[in-house]
Amino acid sequence: MAIERHPGGRHPGALAVPAVRDLSPYVPGKPISELERELGVHDIVKLASNENPYGPSPHTLAAMRAALDDVWLYPDGGCHALKQGLARHLAVDAACLTLGNGSNDLLVLLAEAFLTPGHSAVYSQYGFAIYPLVTRQTGARGIEVPALGRDTDMPLGHDLVAMTAAIEPGTRLVFIANPNNPTGTWAPPAAVKRLLERAAPNTLVVLDEAYFEYGRLRATQDGLAWLAEHPNLVILRTFSKAYGLAGARVGYAISHPEVADVLNRLRPAFNVNSLAQAGALAALADQAHMRSAVSQTMRELSRVETELRRLGLWTAPSAGNFLLLRVEAPAAPVYEHLLRCGLIVRPLVGYGLRDCLRISIGLPADNDRLLATLPQALAAGSARAP
Numbered sequence: 210m211a212i213e214r215h216p217g218g219r220h221p222g223a224l225a226v227p228a229v230r231d232l233s234p235y236v237p238g239k240p241i242s243e244l245e246r247e248l249g250v251h252d253i254v255k256l257a258s259n260e261n262p263y264g265p266s267p268h269t270l271a272a273m274r275a276a277l278d279d280v281w282l283y284p285d286g287g288c289h290a291l292k293q294g295l296a297r298h299l300a301v302d303a304a305c306l307t308l309g310n311g312s313n314d315l316l317v318l319l320a321e322a323f324l325t326p327g328h329s330a331v332y333s334q335y336g337f338a339i340y341p342l343v344t345r346q347t348g349a350r351g352i353e354v355p356a357l358g359r360d361t362d363m364p365l366g367h368d369l370v371a372m373t374a375a376i377e378p379g380t381r382l383v384f385i386a387n388p389n390n391p392t393g394t395w396a397p398p399a400a401v402k403r404l405l406e407r408a409a410p411n412t413l414v415v416l417d418e419a420y421f422e423y424g425r426l427r428a429t430q431d432g433l434a435w436l437a438e439h440p441n442l443v444i445l446r447t448f449s450k451a452y453g454l455a456g457a458r459v460g461y462a463i464s465h466p467e468v469a470d471v472l473n474r475l476r477p478a479f480n481v482n483s484l485a486q487a488g489a490l491a492a493l494a495d496q497a498h499m500r501s502a503v504s505q506t507m508r509e510l511s512r513v514e515t516e517l518r519r520l521g522l523w524t525a526p527s528a529g530n531f532l533l534l535r536v537e538a539p540a541a542p543v544y545e546h547l548l549r550c551g552l553i554v555r556p557l558v559g560y561g562l563r564d565c566l567r568i569s570i571g572l573p574a575d576n577d578r579l580l581a582t583l584p585q586a587l588a589a590g591s592a593r594a595p
């Protein structure tokens with residue numbers, strides 16, 4: 210049955226609250242199945258969503274398969290075993306933890322819990338796209354702070370001094386992605402600490418460490434060390450990246466227990482499913498597998514960086530499992546050419562970075578394929594290397 214989209218000139222979507230009605234949705238990386246459907250291309254490599262191509266360990270997969278037997282039961286809504294496992298792993302009290310359907314879920318919960326149309330949130334230009342989205346959906350005002358210039362040590366990175374200065378009395382959340390997506394840039398520990406010290410106690414500082422396990426190798430700081438001293442600090446981490454469980458959707462917040470209590474009250478019941486809980490708990494116990502994936506990825510990242518430079522292309526410094534790459538011309542035709550060759554990367558038009566693409570670091574053979582195809586794609590897009 211076809212339903213007329215605007216019956217009688219009215220449509221029920223118009224009844225949504227104004228902040229939600231005006232939202233533009235987040236545009237994720239193109240799924241492999243969509244490219245197959247649209248262009249009939251096969252043998253596709255996706256380097257578009259910063260996933261970990263080494264995936265979870267056999268031990269983690271076995272735990273998820275075993276959990277299938279009980280899939281007819283609702284999951285443990287309190288995520289008890291996973292919380293205990295995380296509390297041990299992080300050496301924090303379980304009362305400091307909130308589990309989410311990916312850390313994205315926690316960003317939504319933080320905005321819902323702490324923002325109203327009378328409040329504001331501070332984030333950086335080129336900061337992770339979800340920050341403005343969750344801010345706007347509450348009707349709060351987003352304060353976007355210009356990123357560091359291209360001629361600085363951390364081009365396109367967060368300017369934490371300017372972000373500190375942008376905090377207003379009504380600012381309830383400051384979002385810092387360390388390292389940041391899509392730029393890969395990171396903030397030195399002393400700069401994050403300075404912002405924390407200057408932020409008023411009624412402003413929560415959300416330190417998004419989605420790429421923490423990768424960033425460790427490039428001198429980003431473990432924000433956990435500051436938690437006892439700064440009760441307004443909220444740290445976000447995820448199993449989607451280094452732990453290779455993006456499809457399972459598990460993320461967590463580490464915060465003061467009172468903040469965790471608020472988030473846990475707001476959290477939808479059963480927001481982390483039983484397979485995801487089993488997988489995350491098993492993945493935690495398999496640190497060697499995770500570390501091996503991280504070190505192989507970071508080795509590949511250095512190799513890809515060098516090769517891109519050899520092609521005359523500029524990349525932003527990255528402490529994540531991805532690189533932001535400037536093609537010096539509109540990137541859309543380059544992106545389209547890569548798609549036709551079966552390579553999905555991420556265009557960054559939504560970030561105002563029309564001349565850039567973001568590429569996730571894949572398996573060595575996938576990276577080789579990208580590097581081999583890129584010169585033709587640049588030529589096809591009449592993109593000129595500097």
Ligand SMILES: Cc1ncc(COP(=O)(O)O)c(C=O)c1O
Nearest residue numbers: 311312313337390419447449460
């Ligand atoms: C900086 C950052 N934060 C949070 C997320 C959300 O990740 P997830 O919801 O998969 O945990 C991402 C995902 O790409 C990210 O890049």
